[in-house]
Amino acid sequence: MDPRPKYKTKQRELLLEYFESVPETHVTAGDVCKYLKSHGAGIGQSTVYRQLESLVDEGIIKKYIIDGNSPACFEYVTPDSHVEGEVCFHCKCEKCGKLIHLHCDELNEIQSHLMAEHSFKLDPLRTVFYGLCEQCM
Amino acid sequence: MDPRPKYKTKQRELLLEYFESVPETHVTAGDVCKYLKSHGAGIGQSTVYRQLESLVDEGIIKKYIIDGNSPACFEYVTPDSHVEGEVCFHCKCEKCGKLIHLHCDELNEIQSHLMAEHSFKLDPLRTVFYGLCEQCM
């Protein structure tokens, strides 16, 4: 969006390192704080929140709002997912609360279908499928 | 699903009346409290939250999470969207807030697909597709 000038700080590097070390994983702001603290590299929580916001703006990580009351989830956007344009969908079990994320081509068709037939541009970042997982059924 | 409504209380009726009086509108828990209070029928806020949760479970109202930090929105689901045997999906425009009801066989395939390929039992009552409507695109 806007190429805002950024300082390269130690805290920012630590965050990036952490995210790169856990690809395909949803982490919360609290997770980040706890992890860094337990590794002797504690960062102030306000810094974590502020950096997360920046990284989202820059498109380096993605923010997911799974549920209004649980904390927001962040996930590293691997460089090759830009190329493939792969969409990630999320399923949340209403019973056990488990979060499942799907990379499925067939589900991508939902987007095309909604766009073509219903003129609706689906936002995979916000949309979550609720239901029951295998164990809870 | 499960016979959720147990008692018919005055507070529950007030809430239902209110929602029926403002169809096609999204209101927050705070709006409900304020409205009822200004009409001489104040209800404890915990009751409001607890009833809202029940009504959502029963499919009478829908809950929308537009943004993680702003309060959740609720909206009355009109009875005609409860056409028998038909599954109703909901799309919510993130920009103008418009709610779109979809009765589409193709979308029913999503359920089958999720069940067959991902062992996930989709709950159409709870699930909302977020995105942008035609006008807002």
Next chain:
DNA sequence: TTGCGTGCAAAGGTTTTGCATGGCA
């Protein structure tokens, strides 16, 4: 040197919970 980034603590706002009381069936 400039001014953004950081960290601490405190505030902010929404939602949940504990517990005694009240009301439906």
Next chain:
DNA sequence: TGCCATGCAAAACCTTTGCACGCAA
């Protein structure tokens, strides 16, 4: 009568903000 629902206040929770200090460029 037996439970469930209610209401109040307080707690819990995530996130943001104010302000002084530190650090990158």
